[in-house]
Amino acid sequence: MPTGVAIRDVRDQLFDAADRILLRDGPSGLTSRAVTAEAGVAKGVLHRHFADFDAFLADFVLDRVDRMDAQAAALLGSAGRGTVPDNLTDALTALFGSVAVAIVALVTFRDELRARLRDTWPAGVPVLTEAVTMIAAYLTAERDLGRLAPDAPVDALAPTLIGTAHLLFADRRGAQPEREAVHQAVTTVVGAALRQP
Template identity: 75%
Template sequence: MPTGVPIGDVRERLFDAADRLLLRDGPSALTSRAVTDEAGIAKGVLHRHFEDFDGFLANFVLDRAHRMDERAAALREAAGTGTVTDNLATAMTAVFGSVAVAIVALVTFRDGLRARLRETWPAGVPVLTDAVEMIGDYLAAERDLGRLAPGAEPQALAPMLVGAAHLLFADRTGTAPTEAAVRGAVESVVGGVLV
């Protein structure tokens, strides 16, 4: 690439390239060369914006985790509308049908990335812990609206839902789970507390 040519938002181009690589080829395919080639920029550009490749990956993971805020807001707004099962199934498919499952594999795959994330992320795996919080908040809102039993425990149900969804979507190379399978998993977790 010629020097002096503007290339737009470098971080976002690199993050989008990492998304594509993760979804297409998995975490082992992520190298600084692969990311910069996919983004169509010189390798040195990545290192001008990030201390090292694990620093890039940590920023990428945190950026994608923070995107959960939009999904969380949409799910909270859905409280009291539609059915609880449909709202949860839609949210699970949106989260785990995205790059989230690949991010979990990436964090598991790279020791240096996990160490870097621990500097700013207290516990758990980004994206999964955000999903648990998002689902817990939504379930609490539905309980407050009387659509879940008063004794329902959102903070106990949320990790079960996220775990079930993660298992359904974990094989990124296989066929995505059907809508019926996702709904079935949701119903198996929350069916007993629906009002």
């Protein structure tokens, strides 16, 4: 890109490029040079907007966590409608069908990134802990509506669902699991807590 040409929404452009690289090449392929090449910008653009590459990655991860707010709101809005297993299956498929699995691998792969994230995210892996919070809020709403048992262990069910889904979707190069496989896993986890209307 020629010097002096203004780039609109450079952060989004760089973050979207990072998404594509992560999904295509995994964490080892995510370099500052790869990001700028994928975004179609000059090599120095990233370093003009971020202190260094790990600062870019930390902002990228936190931005992707913030984008989960819409998913969380949609899932919570589905409480009381459809079936609990169907709602959870759709939410987990959307979550793990996105860049979320690759971000987990990225955070695990880069020590400096984990250290930087600890400044603003003291425990857990950001995408996964946010996902647990999202699922727990939904399960609590369903319990309050009587579609789950009053003693349903939401604090145990939510991380179990996230861990189970993560294992189903973790093979980045393989085909995504069939919806039925996700649905069966969800039903196995929450089945004992479900109440018939």
